[in-house]
Each structure stands twice: as structure tokens, then as C-alpha cells.
Amino acid sequence: MSGLRAVLAACALGGWCVVSHSAAEVATREPERPIIAQLLSDPASYAGRQVIVYGLVIESISDAVFLLQDVSQRPLKVVAAPGRKIAVGDQLTVTGEFDAQAAPPVLHAVELVPTRVLGGGGCC
Incomplete structure (x- = not known):
């Protein structure tokens, strides 16, 4: 909590x-927009704070839990509300509260927005 x-x-x-x-x-x-590597390398500075991350779903653990990976190539465990249709390959912008106390750290999603990069940059 x-x-x-x-x-x-x-x-x-x-x-x-x-x-x-x-x-x-x-x-x-305003929520911060770190890359996942920043969250994982210094979890204490983001503990309990709202952040926004963008990435690719690389693994679906259950209907409410998945791994998200961004340009840093470091996966982050995300817990969302049950019943969402999340599939491997989905590109999402996730807003949530970062839990640095969990092992491994986890992002508790409050908003999931399907996102598609059309050109330039890219996610993963």
C-alpha cells in the first residue's frame, strides 16, 4: 500500500x-516519465510516486500481470486491474504508482493506453 x-x-x-x-x-x-532502467537502478527515488512509462508487453503472466519492456531493454512487472485484454506484443503507455518495496519492484497501473509508434523513435 x-x-x-x-x-x-x-x-x-x-x-x-x-x-x-x-x-x-x-x-x-505531473507524473515523471523515466525509462524503466531509471526506475530499476534507483527505485528508492521513485518509491510511491506516480510515473508514466511506455513499452512493449513481452510476457503475460496473468490477466492482470504482465512484463513491459522499453528502449532500455529492462523488463518491469506491471499489475493492472483484472479483466483487461493484454497480449504479448501490445504497445502501452502505463500510468501507475511505483512500488519499490516489492521484489522485484512493480508498477501498479491506474491507466493503460494502447499506443502505436508510427515512425521515428520506437520503443523496443
Whole structure:
């Protein structure tokens, strides 16, 4: 559970809380867009933060768990809501919360956007 989720859960149980950041500050923070190698080489600096990554699905572990790989050629485990149709070969932009405490680190997806690179750059 993320720090923010834990605080919100505690607030719901206790009835009151003091949070150091205003809701407006949290809402206006843009998610970072690291490549997967950055997430995996320095997981502590992204722990509990929202990030956006783009890559290719290289392995489907279950209907909610898959491995995503980007230009860095390092796979990242992604956990999404069950019932999504994710297939090997899909190109996705994933927004989610990075869990550095998991072994290996994992991205808990809140949004999956099918993405197709038509020219230039490329993903993998």
C-alpha cells in the first residue's frame, strides 16, 4: 500500500488527519516519465510516486500481470486491474504508482493506453 493510500485509510478509520501537502499541490504534480532502467537502478527515488512509462508487453503472466519492456531493454512487472485484454506484443503507455518495496519492484497501473509508434523513435 502506498504512503498516500495508507494515510487515507488511517484517516477513514480515525476520522481526522493532518497531511503535509495540500490536495491542490498533490493534484497538480505531473507524473515523471523515466525509462524503466531509471526506475530499476534507483527505485528508492521513485518509491510511491506516480510515473508514466511506455513499452512493449513481452510476457503475460496473468490477466492482470504482465512484463513491459522499453528502449532500455529492462523488463518491469506491471499489475493492472483484472479483466483487461493484454497480449504479448501490445504497445502501452502505463500510468501507475511505483512500488519499490516489492521484489522485484512493480508498477501498479491506474491507466493503460494502447499506443502505436508510427515512425521515428520506437520503443523496443
